Amino acid sequence: MSETPVIYCRCAYANALPVEVKDGVLQNLCEASTPVQAVSDLCEMSARNDPRLAQIAEQAKKGPVKIAACYPRAVRWLFHAAGSPLPEENVEIVNLREQSVEDATRALTSS
Amino acid sequence: MVSNEAHPLEVILYEGRHSHPLSAELRFSVMSGLLDRGYAVTRVMASPENSTAPTHHRLLVIADFGGESPRIEDAAGEIDLAARDISGLGGEEILELVENHRGDEGLEMNQPGQWKPWFPVIDYDRCTNCMQCLSFCLFDVYGVDDENKIQVQNNDNCKTNCPACSRVCPEVAIMFPKYAGGPINGDVVSDSDLEREKMKVDISSLLGGDIYSSLRRRSDDAKSRFSKERSPDKALSERKKCLIKLAGDGMIPADVLENLPSPQEIAERAEMAAAKAKSALAANQ
Numbered sequence A: 001m002s003e004t005p006v007i008y009c010r011c012a013y014a015n016a017l018p019v020e021v022k023d024g025v026l027q028n029l030c031e032a033s034t035p036v037q038a039v040s041d042l043c044e045m046s047a048r049n050d051p052r053l054a055q056i057a058e059q060a061k062k063g064p065v066k067i068a069a070c071y072p073r074a075v076r077w078l079f080h081a082a083g084s085p086l087p088e089e090n091v092e093i094v095n096l097r098e099q100s101v102e103d104a105t106r107a108l109t110s111s
Numbered sequence B: 001m002v003s004n005e006a007h008p009l010e011v012i013l014y015e016g017r018h019s020h021p022l023s024a025e026l027r028f029s030v031m032s033g034l035l036d037r038g039y040a041v042t043r044v045m046a047s048p049e050n051s052t053a054p055t056h057h058r059l060l061v062i063a064d065f066g067g068e069s070p071r072i073e074d075a076a077g078e079i080d081l082a083a084r085d086i087s088g089l090g091g092e093e094i095l096e097l098v099e100n101h102r103g104d105e106g107l108e109m110n111q112p113g114q115w116k117p118w119f120p121v122i123d124y125d126r127c128t129n130c131m132q133c134l135s136f137c138l139f140d141v142y143g144v145d146d147e148n149k150i151q152v153q154n155n156d157n158c159k160t161n162c163p164a165c166s167r168v169c170p171e172v173a174i175m176f177p178k179y180a181g182g183p184i185n186g187d188v189v190s191d192s193d194l195e196r197e198k199m200k201v202d203i204s205s206l207l208g209g210d211i212y213s214s215l216r217r218r219s220d221d222a223k224s225r226f227s228k229e230r231s232p233d234k235a236l237s238e239r240k241k242c243l244i245k246l247a248g249d250g251m252i253p254a255d256v257l258e259n260l261p262s263p264q265e266i267a268e269r270a271e272m273a274a275a276k277a278k279s280a281l282a283a284n285q
Helices: A019-031 A042-047 A051-062 A072-081 A101-109 B024-036 B091-105 B132-136 B164-168 B191-207 B209-220 B232-248 B254-258 B263-284
Strands: A006-009 A036-039 A065-069 A091-095 B010-014 B040-044 B058-063 B080-085 B142-144 B150-152
Touching: A006 A019, A019 A036, A019 A101, A019 B024, A036 B024, A042 A051, A042 A072, A051 A065, A051 A072, A065 A072, A065 A101, A072 A091, A091 A101, B010 B024, B024 B040, B024 B091, B058 B091, B080 B091, B132 B142, B132 B164, B132 B263, B142 B263
Parallel strands: A006 A036, A006 A065, A065 A091, B010 B040, B010 B058, B058 B080
Antiparallel strands: A036 B040, B142 B150
């Protein structure tokens, strides 16, 4: 089981993520021993320039981070829009809009 | 009222030393419930001194402490910490406990349902700084920075569910992450997307900057479909027809059409946007 921190986005403000996927992945994360930082909505945070985005970006500079959210291109530029660009290295973005629960969980919890 | 301030409270679901772990079912119930109410939740399993929890100025630590909430404080005095024991509580009761704590502290925060985070996100790997989006948008969403680089400056002005500016972008560089379809939602841009977007630019240019400009200099624009318009009102009427067609195609929400500015405002805004774009382009040459 991976000790890499997982940032999980719930997309709670617009429900762009399939409910069965975001619920299934969160359920699996809750059953695993993976450290999870869950946020309500990365878009909402980006709109407010939430300082936690900067903390996540800083965290990624120090070590690997996995982000469970939506399309990687959107996620990367959402961070950039908030003035907290993610580093090129160390960040794996798992796309909950496209991937199955099983594939996403495997990507998030594997070493 | 939507706040642009940072969230005032973060919840730590603590399952480390001196606490009992929750069942996976209850953990999911609590985490999903809090997230759906707009909270950020970090699950901490290590001892606090070894945790990777993000620092936040106000944290509520919830845990099954076995019946009594411990007194906790930040040794550095930088974080306002509170702890609540959740032993024996069900999911709904825990959510209520958190909501009550926030209420007692008088902390307002954004919550899902109040607002949809809808605004353009620029992919600068694709953007060529052509300023078409700035020229097109009637609502002053775009501007330029000190180096005349295009940027989104007024998120709140963006019209919810309207992705029209992304259709104008010849490089498919504008995303709306909450949009249903790709590549506007951030999906990978394909060659066919680029071809399709070029066609849309032609349509959009008729509806956007060229039309606004035509209000001012129609007679100079013989090729414009509106070149024969004799009055700004008639040109705007035609423009609206085209916009309604686009709305019918699902490209522009109907409520955006219903809330278009007055003809005079459109002319003024278009002139201002065009001037900003022109100035930025000139500065970049």
